[in-house]
Amino acid sequence: MPVLDISLKNFHLDMIDIRQQANVRTALVFGASFLGIYWAYRQFSRRHIKLPPGPYAFPIVGNMPQLAGVVDPWKVFLRHRAKYGDVVMYSVGSLKMVVVCGYKTIREVLIDKGHCVSNRPNWLYIIDKLFNRSGVFWSNGETWKNMRRFTLVTLRDFGVGKKSLEERIQEECMIMVEQIDKKKGQAFDPKQFLAKAVSNIICTIVFGTRFDHNDPEFNLLLDHLDFLFKNAGVAVPENFFPFMAKLRSNKPAQKMIDNDTEIQKFVLRKIEEHRRSFDPTLTRDFIDMYLKVCQDETETFKVSEKDVFRVTVDLFLAGSETTATSLRWVMLYWIRYPEIQERCYQNIMEVAGDGRLVNLTDKVDLVYLMGFLNEVLRVVCIAPTSPPRAVNEEFKVNGYTLEKDTMVLCHIKSAHFDPDYWDNPEEFNPDRWIGPDGKLVKHRAFMPFGAGVRACMGESLSYMELFLFAANLLPRYQFKVPDGRKTPSLEGKQTGVTMQPEQYDVIAVPR
Template structure:
């Protein structure tokens, strides 16, 4: 009898193994059929079933990996991440064709579950179609009304510099991390536009918000986010840093919602104090088919806050670091500022044309800092030909800005900090066409004009008033930390007042 049961058990065991083997083979075969490269699709690295190239690429330096892969597969290549195909564009010609010449066909944002779970298709950054156009049009017109990118915003930026300078002086030349002070300063400029007020550097709640935002940015570009976007149904129920990211964005949502409620309590339709007031007024006038509603307002405010603070903050952190690394360049900038402006007043945007070397240094910081190495992803909204290949509708497009900003055909010394990249033989400022840190085309950075103004006024003001150096015995390191933006690893500097 025992032998009979043993035989039955053996048969059942082998049936289960056969079923398991059949299931695995079926899944692999189905995956191959569903996700094989379509005819005319760009070439790229070999991909595993289910996961694609997720585990074979270094995601801490993926921008450099993509640039290297372009040397093997061409300026337009494809890579599979989980259940999605990405098409990566490299070098200026490919980006120009896709984002400018055929920009109308590459004007959408991809459907990223981690973003959609937060914004639900609202706001101005990851919205598409008529909804996006309505939000963007209103945002730009309203921000221009409050001086966005105009000379009238100069006093706000310079006043914030004074607050930040006071914070820097409080350390009395001792080493400190400038990250949150400069982040607070830059964030206060956009806060003035959207919230109608600035936040003190001692405001614990606002400092917590800035800290959480920084953490969320790192998570958003991490391997966990990639897993989430590839397998959202599974990842929504699994623990990990991606859950921390979702919790952070919920707290951010609550912060903005609280600001909106405070505005509603003190709101006077006849007096428009900031972006929130204008949006509330527009909601009252909106037609039934309008997307202007309170939930869109909350997402738009945070989109603008991020677009107007993160990249500029990161650029200024690189600026301080590179000035400590190249003190001779810092001295040359200071000499030009002293000659043109002196010490009797703060800079103005009108000074820019007379400060070509300073302007060149700012642009070189942006170039070599490579703040948004892969830009913000796009998506095809119709079938399109790019680089001789056929890209179907709905495919995610990655504009690899790194391949442009470090292209040896575009820059004399692409891997060396060299302000001469932006100066002609007569020492006058020139901007090469390949300088595209804000990307190009229809989805070009919404906050570019504000960022350019902030960078010039803040950098010039800091160079006019302070000298930056590393603590004794410490050498500056330009190692980066990969996230949504590419920022330097945490560092401390010493700041001394030049007047002294």
């Protein structure tokens, strides 16, 4: 009975098929129910979390219309703080951003809960394209830990706090003196001099060499870095809506990437030059340190070329503009308050009146000058809102939950003007830094370099530069507003990350 045989076999196969289909269906129903229950559980359990309040967020674009392209975002954040409190939430698409104000709350976030906000939001489109999750500024996790360690050791080994770097900064200051002398009392904008002098200090640490101020390669590098610094901010729409990178006719994202490629070529040329002259017994600079680590077979920690390039750019981006801009503010406050400039000068004369160069050991005696520098950093607050962090572990602050991956900005300027921690915070007063014993006092709400695990890595270097430049320029010149010109305002503008003073000229009258 072959026919029946076949049909029986078919029947058997059909049964298997039906049973398999039933199994698949059961699995699907079971899976869907599980997901449904899980979703309901998540919704229910998250109903109890209290997110921070904030201004109305539009569908899809969220708060982008209120924030994109805003000049002085720190002022907008302060207006919202007055309405919503110390923790204010914004959103763009599905991303959440929180701005934290006031010293007490900032401290709680950056120090007490610092381990929960140790990431940077490196998923932002342009930032991710540029920084490639490498280097130290925008990396996270193991890469960040390794690169932070490598960078700190290298900065220490190549002179931060050491005599050799001190001499290099003094030398750079004297080159600036030669150039100021050439002005012969004519008005000039100190911006370029200061930018080149400070960048040359980073060049010394990274490449082991300085550049002539007229070197075209150096000037091109500075132009590229300046472009990147001014444009690679967080509040660029492409960071949140990558499709806009193709839509916007002026293609700002592509320009930044092209610009970054040019800097990359420069650094790679320097790495090649170093490779040709490399001597493992003589580590000359940051790049040599990288080559050494690469060649050392016993070294467990490996640095990639991508990382070394990125850290180099990180050091330029984080270290040149910030310090050079601080020095421009220092000069502006001198010309705005001639009597304070005179007190700084007298303070230096008491210690180094014989015309010698001021060095780092003089710092303890130059208390008024140090108080003045701190006061400039306080009132100006070069980075009024700190570079963003990202929540890596959900936590609560002031009763509000900050969910994982929320972007966090700390409003440093609000801490610097917090009336609970400063007497007359609006007043520019270097004397607030001098204690009854005549020594420099510390103020805990002073945090121009951020705080916690990701605090600035260049604080000591910056102070070295600010102090040595200020203390060695002032004995040589009295800085003044050019005759007949209006005294520049102290208002300033936040462009990108930093507070920029308005363009101004000075005259330097030899003492």
